[in-house]
Amino acid sequence: MARDDLRATFFAECEDLLDQLSEGTQALEAGTAEDETVHAIFRAVHSIKGAAGAFGLNNLVTFAHSFETVLDRLRSGALVLDTDAMHTILRSGDMLADLVELAQAESDEVPDAMPGILERLGDLSGVSEPEPALQGGSADGEEELFGFAPLALAPIDLDEAGPAEPEGYRIRFATVPALFRHGHDPVLLFSHLAALGDLETHCDVSGLPEAGAFDPDRCYLAWTLLLRGDASEAAIRDVLIFLDDFCEIEPLSDQNDLGETADFDVMGTSVRPFADASEARAAPAPEAIAPSQPPAGAVTALPQTEPAAPVEKATVEKQKGPAKPAAAMSQTTLRVDPERVDRLINTVGELIINQAVIAQKLIESGFASNSDIMGDLDDYQYLARELQEGVMAIRAQPVKPLFQRMQRIVREAGEMLGKDVVLVSEGEATEIDKTLVERLAEPLTHMIRNAVDHGIETPDKRVAAGKPAQGTIRLSAAHYSGDVLIEIADDGAGLNRERILETAVRKGLVASDAKLTDPEIDNLLFMAGFSTAEKVTNLSGRGVGMDVVKTAITSLGGRVSISSRPGQGTRFSIALPLTLAVMDGMVIRAAGETLVAPLSSVVETIRPKPEDLMPYGRDGHLLSIRGTYVPIVNLANLLGFTADYDVTPNNILILIRSEHSGLVALAVDDISDQRQVVIKSLEGNYGTIEGISAATILGDGRVALIIDTDAILSLAGNLGRDRAAIEETGHAQAAAMG
Amino acid sequence: MPRPQQWGDDDILEFVTLKAGGQSFCIEITQIREIRRWTPVTALPHAEDSVLGVMNLRGAVIPIIDLAARLGLGECDASSRHVIIVVAIGEMTVGLLVESVSEILTVEGKQICEAPTMGGRDAPNSILGLISIEEGMSRILAPEILVPRGLTDAA
Numbered sequence: 098m099a100r101d102d103l104r105a106t107f108f109a110e111c112e113d114l115l116d117q118l119s120e121g122t123q124a125l126e127a128g129t130a131e132d133e134t135v136h137a138i139f140r141a142v143h144s145i146k147g148a149a150g151a152f153g154l155n156n157l158v159t160f161a162h163s164f165e166t167v168l169d170r171l172r173s174g175a176l177v178l179d180t181d182a183m184h185t186i187l188r189s190g191d192m193l194a195d196l197v198e199l200a201q202a203e204s205d206e207v208p209d210a211m212p213g214i215l216e217r218l219g220d221l222s223g224v225s226e227p228e229p230a231l232q233g234g235s236a237d238g239e240e241e242l243f244g245f246a247p248l249a250l251a252p253i254d255l256d257e258a259g260p261a262e263p264e265g266y267r268i269r270f271a272t273v274p275a276l277f278r279h280g281h282d283p284v285l286l287f288s289h290l291a292a293l294g295d296l297e298t299h300c301d302v303s304g305l306p307e308a309g310a311f312d313p314d315r316c317y318l319a320w321t322l323l324l325r326g327d328a329s330e331a332a333i334r335d336v337l338i339f340l341d342d343f344c345e346i347e348p349l350s351d352q353n354d355l356g357e358t359a360d361f362d363v364m365g366t367s368v369r370p371f372a373d374a375s376e377a378r379a380a381p382a383p384e385a386i387a388p389s390q391p392p393a394g395a396v397t398a399l400p401q402t403e404p405a406a407p408v409e410k411a412t413v414e415k416q417k418g419p420a421k422p423a424a425a426m427s428q429t430t431l432r433v434d435p436e437r438v439d440r441l442i443n444t445v446g447e448l449i450i451n452q453a454v455i456a457q458k459l460i461e462s463g464f465a466s467n468s469d470i471m472g473d474l475d476d477y478q479y480l481a482r483e484l485q486e487g488v489m490a491i492r493a494q495p496v497k498p499l500f501q502r503m504q505r506i507v508r509e510a511g512e513m514l515g516k517d518v519v520l521v522s523e524g525e526a527t528e529i530d531k532t533l534v535e536r537l538a539e540p541l542t543h544m545i546r547n548a549v550d551h552g553i554e555t556p557d558k559r560v561a562a563g564k565p566a567q568g569t570i571r572l573s574a575a576h577y578s579g580d581v582l583i584e585i586a587d588d589g590a591g592l593n594r595e596r597i598l599e600t601a602v603r604k605g606l607v608a609s610d611a612k613l614t615d616p617e618i619d620n621l622l623f624m625a626g627f628s629t630a631e632k633v634t635n636l637s638g639r640g641v642g643m644d645v646v647k648t649a650i651t652s653l654g655g656r657v658s659i660s661s662r663p664g665q666g667t668r669f670s671i672a673l674p675l676t677l678a679v680m681d682g683m684v685i686r687a688a689g690e691t692l693v694a695p696l697s698s699v700v701e702t703i704r705p706k707p708e709d710l711m712p713y714g715r716d717g718h719l720l721s722i723r724g725t726y727v728p729i730v731n732l733a734n735l736l737g738f739t740a741d742y743d744v745t746p747n748n749i750l751i752l753i754r755s756e757h758s759g760l761v762a763l764a765v766d767d768i769s770d771q772r773q774v775v776i777k778s779l780e781g782n783y784g785t786i787e788g789i790s791a792a793t794i795l796g797d798g799r800v801a802l803i804i805d806t807d808a809i810l811s812l813a814g815n816l817g818r819d820r821a822a823i824e825e826t827g828h829a830q831a832a833a834m835g
Numbered sequence: 836m837p838r839p840q841q842w843g844d845d846d847i848l849e850f851v852t853l854k855a856g857g858q859s860f861c862i863e864i865t866q867i868r869e870i871r872r873w874t875p876v877t878a879l880p881h882a883e884d885s886v887l888g889v890m891n892l893r894g895a896v897i898p899i900i901d902l903a904a905r906l907g908l909g910e911c912d913a914s915s916r917h918v919i920i921v922v923a924i925g926e927m928t929v930g931l932l933v934e935s936v937s938e939i940l941t942v943e944g945k946q947i948c949e950a951p952t953m954g955g956r957d958a959p960n961s962i963l964g965l966i967s968i969e970e971g972m973s974r975i976l977a978p979e980i981l982v983p984r985g986l987t988d989a990a
Contacts, residue, residue: 690877781926782896782897799877799891802877
């Protein structure tokens with residue numbers, strides 16, 4: 098049991114270490130690596146090796162050992178990082194991830210590619226035979242079994258320990274006279290920086306003139322900031338984006354940290370490598386605070402003694418402190434069983450509903466809205482919302498690991514197709530619900546592969562088109578008005594609309610004489626049974642197309658759209674809700690029942706004019722809208738609430754779109770509200786209901802059912818039948834062709 | 836008369852007695868989560884007649900079943916005088932609409948009589964045993980059968 102726990106911890110740690118590894122290798126590849134990067138990679142591999150030995154994961158140990166040998170040569174400068182070596186390192190990182198995965202599945206399988214990569218590693222390590230790593234590895238392992246718990250910190254290893262990571266950055270701000278005139282407020286900037294880590298500011302007031310010559314519009318100050326923590330340089334640059342030219346950012350490593358010979362233990366205190374030094378320096382002078390106003394008489398300036406002048410460019414290897422047992426205190430994250438968080442989220446959801454119920458009851462019992470109790474209730478509501486946001490934030494995770502996985506997809510796909518593609522990711526820190534991160538992986542993988550396969554051209558075609566040989570795929574995430582927006586944009590050839598239209602016509606998805614606008618043609622890609630791949634590659638075009646992606650995104654409550662410019666590339670945009678626990682819904686009434694329609698599938702709502710309603714067949718109706726006809730379904734009838742299927746101009750029509758049935762109008766009695774609803778599953782206590790996806794609880798405490806628009810439309814089978822017939826022909830043809 | 840095997844002779848058992856369809860029933864107290872006043876429910880589409888709908892039990896959505904209708908004793912016209920007994924059946928929580936809840940019976944295992952099987956249409960296993968009470972007898976319900984047919988398949 099305890100061993101199982103240890104295993105689970107091991108794999109959880111591996112995940113983190115592999116993330117660090119892939120982050121490092123990417124930096125290496127991008128050329129933004131610093132000395133420390135190689136050490137970080139080395140440590141990650143070494144940690145995996147050590148713990149893997151403890152669990153007797155021999156494949157993993159063997160491989161990690163060879164990998165580590167090469168990395169060791171790299172960091173000692175014995176190996177020059179050329180394209181070839183870089184390639185091997187990237188492949189090795191992927192292989193290591195595969196091996197961890199295999200080990201987790203308790204499989205002893207040796208991946209096909211492993212011997213090849215081992216051989217490459219052997220070449221690079223300058224040793225003809227890979228060392229018999231097994232014995233060494235497991236010996237290591239025995240040793241480290243005892244020290245397993247602090248694995249996350251750093252390996253305990255006398256010989257191979259690298260110097261401490263730069264746990265922070267030094268940012269030097271030159272005096273920018275026009276700082277204030279350009280609308281910058283250092284206090285704001287610094288407080289943003291302070292949010293990234295532990296910020297220490299030192300102000301240089303030596304530029305201040307005599308009082309008489311003082312110009313309040315002018316900035317006379319310079320600053321030196323020390324930011325401790327694990328904030329990335331990119332994050333810092335983000336904050337200082339408008340002042341990029343005036344500030345200098347350098348990592349705080351032992352080299353430039355005041356030139357002090359810090360004699361702290363490399364491993365044990367690697368959490369705060371420069372803390373000791375900085376505290377020592379900060380002690381004699383009171384800590385300066387960034388002045389909000391230029392006349393900063395009260396600010397105590399620190400003697401600026403060129404703190405960071407690293408005179409000697411010493412070898413990085415010099416830091417080899419005596420190893421002390423690593424202290425288990427650098428745990429900055431908390432591992433919590435997701436179920437506990439879910440329970441908490443549920444309870445908070447109930448609290449909010451309960452609050453709404455109380456509010457409604459108080460109003461009903463005649464309390465004035467300005468009465469004391471209503472004021473208190475407002476506070477209650479505010480607190481409950483705060484609590485909800487806080488709890489939701491626990492589930493939120495940055496998209497970074499997801500995006501990093503995509504790097505690998507691009508690499509592999511590019512290699513397989515002989516294309517040179519680089520993936521640039523933006524907004525990796527954007528946080529979304531954990532479940533969304535997990536469930537996005539597959540559609541995103543598919544889209545990225547598609548972009549490499551269909552979007553990016555081969556290098557010679559690109560050069561011929563006057564573009565750089567290397568294609569770029571831009572993957573970005575950002576919060577946008579309550580949604581998360583994820584974009585995948587390539588700089589490839591753009592969509593071949595002629596071919597798309599031709600294929601669609603051939604497959605009977607559109608009429609041959611149909612006149613479609615460009616966006617309409619682009620959206621054909623999302624139709625079921627559509628795949629443009631001229632030959633079936635094992636990357637994309639396996640019969641599943643973008644329609645699967647769209648279905649996956651829709652099932653997450655999101656939307657996906659496409660835009661393309663010939664010769665310039667294609668962009669897919671995915672808009673997702675922040676969480677799966679709440680969604681935007683339209684509260685509707687049908688035959689006396691209150692229902693909720695997911696807002697994401699509602700296209701528009703209409704109060705029909707009598708002349709727009711056309712009888713169709715024995716008891717059907719069509720809505721004439723802007724020159725087309727849309728079938729109308731009486732929602733209450735469809736759900737069996739009433740036998741009445743008539744549609745009158747008194748009904749309100751809600752136009753919803755589904756992937757399979759196109760546009761359909763649902764006739765309802767009334768729309769009463771549009772609000773966020775907390776999603777409650779029905780399956781636990783009841784089971785699945787056709788046409789209903791879940792339930793929610795409204796302000797009055799009553800349960801309202803959330804309709805499943807796709808299922809509703811398939812319930813209205815007779816309406817979809819004609820379309821289904823067409824689709825089937827399409828599928829049959831596709832099958833015949835495939 | 837032989838006793839049902841699940842109860843030992845000397846077990847001290849507690850049952851809540853209730854009225855549904857004019858008859859007295861009882862449910863072992865350990866299966867009952869709480870007893871609530873009737874509040875209007877939200878109807879479920881395509882549900883069988885005995886499933887009245889779902890209601891909000893402190894944030895959980897639970898189905899409400901008309902016990903009388905479920906046992907074939909005629910539908911109950913729910914009003915605020917009626918009572919919902921919330922029972923736990925395995926992983927599920929279900930509310931049973933009954934006419935009233937009467938008392939808590941404390942009996943010894945040997946006081947429970949086996950229910951005669953008569954092969955009637957609602958008889959199969961729905962009654963686990965019988966307890967004699969002042970006004971006659973109370974029927975011990977098997978909660979498993981209270982889950983509407985089809986629900987368990989769907990879940």
